[in-house]
Amino acid sequence: MTAKPAVVVTGSGAICGSGRSPAAIVDALLEGRSALAPIATWDVAHWPRPIAAEIADYNAAVLAGDRKLLKLIRRTDVVGLYAAGEAVAEAGFVVYRGGLDEAAAARFSERTGLYVGSGGGTYQNQYDYFPLIRETGGELPGFGSELVSGVNPMWLLKSLPNNVLCHVGIRFGIKGPNACITNHSVSGMLAIVEGAAGIANGEADRAVAIGHDTPIEPQNVLYYHGAGLLAREMLRPFDESRDGSLMGEGAGALMLESDASARARGAAVLGRVLGAGHATESEGLLAIREDGDGPARAMRAALADAGIDRGDVGMIVAHGNGTPASDASEALAILDVFGANAPPVTGFKWAIGHLIAAAGAIETVLAFEALRRGVVPGIPTLERIDPAFAALPVSRTAARSRSDIALVLSRGFGGTDAALVVRAA
Amino acid sequence: MTARRRVAITGLGLVTPAGNDVASTWATLQSGRSMGGPITIFDASGFSTRIAAEVKNFDPRAVIDDRRLLKYANRSHAFALAAADQAFADAGVRPTPATSPRWGLAVGTGMMGMGWPELSSLGLAAGDGEDVDPERLLASDTGRDPMVFCRAQNAAGLALLGRRHGIGGYATSVHTACASGGQAIGTAMKLIRRGTVDCALAGGFDSMVNPVGLAGFCLLGAVSPDNDDPTHASRPFDATRNGFVLGEGAGFVVLEAWEHALARGARIYAELAGDGNSLSSYRITDSHPSGDGPIQAMRWALADADATPDDVDYVNAHGTSTPMNDRSESAAIHVVFGDGAGRVSVSSTKSMMGHLIAAAGAVEAAICALSIHHGVLPVNANYVNPDPDCELNLVTGQARPHAVRVALSNSLGFGGSNSCLAFRHPEFDGGRA
Known part of the structure; x- marks a missing residue:
């Protein structure tokens, strides 16, 4: 058995309703400020579930940093580009490569990977066809023959689920191994997992990992409500009165790097990725096992992969999406794996909402920031813990982390569960 | 590096325009018969392109005995369910409650949306x-x-496959446009190598033969407008090529850690030996005309497979039949193989079954495994007019009997992702001590 090469973090970026940097978002969490509020993007006066965490003062041109690009990308891509840009800038990637000779710079670009967790297609993508559909009465022959004059010729390119992969690659000249993961709300965490694995396996020396999603659109919100997944007013993870999740939007990004690469560049190390674990319950698209089998197996595998004992974990960042079934099974899994002496458990969705494909990425970014401060932010929307899992160490108020190690959980449709173990620098 | 786990391909499943199972697809690909035809599954009469390679005579209920599951399946999901069933039956192994956590799932999923x-x-x-x-x-x-x-969820196909087969380990859905299928299979190989799972179901599924999908490609001018001659519309590397023919379908493989396959005496079609995965970072729709991007993917796949260009007997090209792709890919093959470019046989099976988009790389991986297993190279149909920018040793006319030591499969996607998978004959030991 050879030791796994160390994977470190040398840059991070985040944007969501609570702020535009990891520090600003964790400040908001610690101050008890939630970005969940009535949706402003459309009139929700008659809307059955009107609450979400939108990015305030969204300005696409400013966030994308390139007005011309807006013809080719959508809101979800804009936030992904923004977070990636922040992580790349903090890592000093472009400046460092600029100091290399041509051959070394080319190799540097080829030895840089790019891994993206993307929300993939949204319903709004297809609305570009509405004017022509109405004009032709939904009749296909007319729709086909008027297509070229009636629809943006760039429709397909603008709708690609892998647009962030494409445009971050072009912007920063990244040419190494890559993936675009469209796997519901484990996508963001899997982007980090695969990026770290690519580095550990020697396929790349560094990699940008991004999760991005903007799921707050009328049709999508309506379907989540129809599936019984959305809360009326507040997202209350692990509370006995919890009644569902609420959506957020944004992105999180990390620059991952081999220890050797970071040292050779003299880059400041923000933290490291220790290990990951995975399980799938495979009960169907929306079904979740009550016994927490999936998250329990994922957490045990992650601890084993990291080579640490459960007692080494200082804090747990739960998926905590606020739905009755997910929170209950997740709590049982945490108690099963960590026993009576579990470290402080928290979650961030009560404030930033559920960022779906971006959730695991931004929550890992925030976990690093919390570890850096040694603080486990509280869950102020928690009023009374569900007696079904009263021993779960969650709190309204902040606590000290027991160590510099955090375990982060993500759960997605299809019964997918992923756990990631990270350590502060 | 050679101490890492080897990965065996032990089961195949195909639903393609060339046939609804492996045997019929393989027979078509040897015949050189192109399956393009007028679109029948919707009224395409107004579209500038009215042809595609459709999956024919496919009745989901006849092959999937679970009505409840099919209720959640769109056309591409049904293809996936059928192909995955075939792959498990072919492999003679499937997850059990005891082995389920050691089984992974990686699927290349098409663009999802409303029908x-x-x-x-x-x-x-x-x-x-x-x-x-x-x-x-x-x-x-x-x-x-x-x-x-x-049905519109990205994870919908994964959820259906996971439920039907009880897959309990790492499960993921990826999308890098036309490279999705190749990247999914490469991902599954890595999961087995790094010990996350011991076995995996991997593949891709797609159907963009619908008004929205076809519209997207018509708007870009990416599909051949040769409505009057659909069986010659897909002509990769031909000087007169003018776009691809849209296909649909699914391809799945069962992958096992080498020892796992040996221990149960499994038939091994081929070793999935290497994955080269690069990003062109040039333009959304094209690689650089020099082949930059695909060049790295092929080189990295060969290095990953402990193989050299001299070991390669067959390249299943991405070969979409678009002017830009085929030129860039040809340039890349010339750079990678140098003086050997005239020796290595190349074909694009898209000449017969069209472009299966997110399923293409997975279906073509299965075809590479079949080429190695049977020692036969499928045809590059419809090649008539040589293009000086695409001078390759194409398999024209008839399928070519040829022992294959190493095969490569290229999948080059919109967005710039390039996937190259390397396959080794199970008994070929060149490059390994």
Whole structure:
């Protein structure tokens, strides 16, 4: 058995309703400020579930940093580009490569990977066809023959689920191994997992990992409500009165790097990725096992992969999406794996909402920031813990982390569960 | 590096325009018969391109004995369910409650969205310019239909496959456009190598043969407009090529850690030996004409497979039949193989079954495994007029009997992702001590 090469973090970026940097978002969490509020993007006066965490003062041109690009990308891509840009800038990637000779710079670009967790297609993508559909009465022959004059010729390119992969690659000249993961709300965490694995396996020396999603659109919100997944007013993870999740939007990004690469560049190390674990319950698209089998197996595998004992974990960042079934099974899994002496458990969705494909990425970014401060932010929307899992160490108020190690959980449709173990620098 | 786990391909499943199973698809690919034809599954009469390679005579209920599961499946999901069933039956192994956590799942999933009936009905009921009127959306049939939601999820195919086969380990869905299928299979190989799982179901599925999918490609001018001659419309590397022919379908493989396959005496079609995965970072739709991007993918796949260009006997090209792709890919093959470029046999099976988009790389991986297993190279159909920019040793006319030591499969996607998979004959030991 050879030791796994160390994977470190040398840059991070985040944007969501609570702020535009990891520090600003964790400040908001610690101050008890939630970005969940009535949706402003459309009139929700008659809307059955009107609450979400939108990015305030969204300005696409400013966030994308390139007005011309807006013809080719959508809101979800804009936030992904923004977070990636922040992580790349903090890592000093472009400046460092600029100091290399041509051959070394080319190799540097080829030895840089790019891994993206993307929300993939949204319903709004297809609305570009509405004017022509109405004009032709939904009749296909007319729709086909008027297509070229009636629809943006760039429709397909603008709708690609892998647009962030494409445009971050072009912007920063990244040419190494890559993936675009469209796997519901484990996508963001899997982007980090695969990026770290690519580095550990020697396929790349560094990699940008991004999760991005903007799921707050009328049709999508309506379907989540129809599936019984959305809360009326507040997202209350692990509370006995919890009644569902609420959506957020944004992105999180990390620059991952081999220890050797970071040292050779003299880059400041923000933290490291220790290990990951995975399980799938495979009960169907929306079904979740009550016994927490999936998250329990994922957490045990992650601890084993990291080579640490459960007692080494200082804090747990739960998926905590606020739905009755997910929170209950997740709590049982945490108690099963960590026993009576579990470290402080928290979650961030009560404030930033559920960022779906971006959730695991931004929550890992925030976990690093919390570890850096040694603080486990509280869950102020928690009023009374569900007696079904009263021993779960969650709190309204902040606590000290027991160590510099955090375990982060993500759960997605299809019964997918992923756990990631990270350590502060 | 050689101490790492080897990965065996032990089961194959195909639903393609060339046939609804492995045997019929393989027979078509040897015949050189191109399956392009007029679109029959919707009224394409108004579109600039009215041809595609459709999956024919496919009845999901005849091959999937689970009505409840099929309720959640769209056309591409049904292809996936059928191909995955075939692959497990072919492999003679499947997850059990005891082994389930050690089985992984990696799928290349197409662009998800509403089907035409739902989209057009919503547009008429609630469209407001290029947006939806939220008030009218609330009252619309589409807005109230939970099946539209379930079928449009990226994870829908993964969820159906996971449930049907009880896969309990790492499960993922990836999308890098036309490279998706190749990247999914490469991902599964890595999961086995790094010990996350011991076995995996991997593949891809797609059907963009629908009004929205076809519209997207018509708008870009990416599909061949040769409506009057559909069986010659897909002609990769021919000087007169003018776009691809849209296909549909699914391809799945069962992968096992080498020792796992040996221990149960499994038939090994081929070793999945290498993955080269690069990013062109040039333009959304094209690689650089020099082949930059695909060059790295092929080189990295060979290095990963402990193989050299001299070991390669067959390249299953991406070969879409678009002017740009085929030129860039040819340039890349010349750079990678140098003086050996005239020796290595190349074909694009898209000449016969069209471009299966997110399924293409997975189906073509299965074809590489079959080429190694049978020692036969499938045809590059419709090649008549040489293009000086695409001088390759193409398999023209008849399928070519040829022992294959190493095969490569290229999949080059919109967005710039390049996937190259390397396959070794199970008994070929060149490059390894």
